Structures are given as C-alpha cells and as structure tokens.
Amino acid sequence: MKLTAEMSLYPLQEDYIPVIKSFIEAAAAQQEITLVSNAMSTQVCGDWDPVMQLVNSCLRASHERFGKQVLVCKFIPGELEIAG
Template sequence: MKISVELTLTPLQDNFEPPIKGFIVTLRNSDFKVLENPLSTQIYGEYDSLMPFLTNAVKEAFLNLDHVVLHMKLVKSDRSDYEPDF
C-alpha cells in the first residue's frame, strides 16, 4: 500500500535550524521520494518500508533534542504527482 507522509519537525530551542536540516538530510538520503516546501517535507513510499524508516529517523531526531514537536499527516495513496486543476 502506497502512502504519503507530511512532516514538520519543530525543535523548541533557539538554535532550531541545524536539527531541522539534519532531519531533512536524513530523509533525502533514503530511497524514498522526498519533496520539500518552506513549511513541511513530504515523503512517499510503500507503507511497510516507509514506516519503519520514519520510526528510526524520528527516534534519532528526538534523541538529539531535549524538546521537540513533530507534526505528521498520513495519506493512504501516493500524492507525489498531485497537480491542482483549478
């Protein structure tokens, strides 16, 4: 089953950019399709392989930060080729 996941990592600290960039680099270095915009990062793939990858990536990010919030949306389908038609 294909899924689309939108992620927004929010470190609750003054120097917040390096952990966000590190998290995005981890996602980019995967074999999954990754798209970025200024507010979030989307990653696309098969549920059974993507979810274990995300579990490890999120755990790694959380271990390196004292206080952090992660917003995640899951969609059942690959929405990576979505184009508005209006």
C-alpha cells in the same frame, strides 16, 4: 500499498534550523522514498512500511541527538504526486 506522509518538525530550542536540516537529510538518505521539502513541510512517499520506518527512525535519531521536539505528521494512504 503506497503511503504519503507530510511532516513538520518543531524543535523546542532556539537554534532550530540545524535540527530541521539534520532531520531532512536523514530522511533524504532513505532508499526508495520520494522526498520533497519546502518552507512549511517535508513530504515523503513510498511503500507503507518504509515510510513508517523512516518516520520512526528519523524522529528517534533526531530526539537522541537534539532533545525535545514536536513532529506533526499527516498520513495519506496512497501515492500522491508531490512536486518539488
């Protein structure tokens, strides 16, 4: 089963751009995931378990490296056409 997740990361610090870039780079490194990023969010699409694992691993790694942050995530069951 396919899953699409739309994520927006809000680091709770002044220098937030490196935190967001690091999160997106980690997500983009995942195999078999389609990723599109824009100024407002990052969308990932793939099989259900790898998408959920991506959200878990990327948020955990980002928190361990950079500290407190908020991740707003919308989950849409199914595969959406996401345009870059």
